[in-house]
Amino acid sequence: MLAQQRQSAILELIRQRGGVRVSHLVSRFGVSDMTIRRDLEVLAERGLVDKVHGGATLAGPGSAEEPGFAAKSIRQQAEKRAIVERAAGLVEPGMAVALSAGTTTAALATRLAEVRGLTVVTNSIPVADALYQNPRADQTVVLTGGIRTPSDALTGPVAEAAIGTLNVDLLFLGVHGMSPRTGFTTPNLLEAAVNRRLISAARRLVVLADHTKWETIGIATIAPLDAADVLVTDGRLPPEGRRQIGEQVGELIVVDVE
CATH class of the missing domain: 1.10.10.10 (Winged helix-like DNA-binding domain superfamily/Winged helix DNA-binding domain)
Structure with missing residues (x-):
């Protein structure tokens, strides 16, 4: 050839x-x-x-273009590993946590399989699969139903109704982009609606976003930056991004990448 x-x-x-x-x-x-x-x-x-x-x-990608899960999974792997290690430390045994769809949250699910007495709510097929592959009798996994998106999220009225009946301690939210003007965004309108419902169900919101998400904008806003109680990112986030995000989120955690 x-x-x-x-x-x-x-x-x-x-x-x-x-x-x-x-x-x-x-x-x-x-x-x-x-x-x-x-x-x-x-x-x-x-x-x-x-x-x-x-x-x-x-x-x-444009603001409405949505890469598939496989495409996103090979991006910023080192950054995601560092973010996941730090985020896992926020979870304590016996908590109820929600994980949105995304490759970073799917990586986090593998780490959370080690936590005792955990209840995990998710609309992500890869997140649920990661937990099912490491079964524990003391853990509960609640997978919503709904319409499947390119990023393997379950969305639509079925997913929203299921989430609307639940309350969790922490939500780990993966996002497509973040900026001061548009807040946290996604290229999928259905996912935005489900993510907003997840935020309403959570006592605290933890956003997981590597540096490439800064000033990337998806078509739909999920929430403003100041909705995040914690944002975990990596050290390649530019100084201006650190300043602006740090002024709005409850706590900005910047992790080093090997």
Whole structure:
């Protein structure tokens, strides 16, 4: 296969999946790691893809464009691990917590499987799956029903009705973007409505957002920045972002990334 043909095939695969890993492309096309990275470099230079650690995703999402769960899962992996480690320390045995949809919250679910006597409410299929794969007799998982979105969230009136009957100690909210003007946002209108219902059900709101979410704006606002009791982010958040967020959220936690 010629390089141009392979690059076209790679681009089509990324369009179908939202993102791919270098290791998968090496196996699929039977070429070296370096060859695939050169292909991705060419596609990135043409503005067709964004290179991320270990792979690539489609370039330039608009405010209503929603990447799939697989595409988002390969972005900012080190930052997400650091954020999750810090966030897990906020949970105590016996709590009732809610986790929204998102790759960071799904990673957090794996850590929460270790906490005793926990009740977890979620509208995220990956979050529920992470907990079901590590079953504990002393834990309860409540998965709402609803319409499935590209990010594997369950939304719509069924999900909203289920959440409306519950009360939790903490909500861990993953977001698409955050800015002083638009607050916390998502590219999915249905997810925004469910997330607002989750916020109403929680005593405290903890937002998990890496530095790339700063000044990224989705079509629907979930809540203003000052609705967050705690925001956990990573050290690559720019100084101006730290200042503006720090002035509005209850507590800003910035974690170091290895």
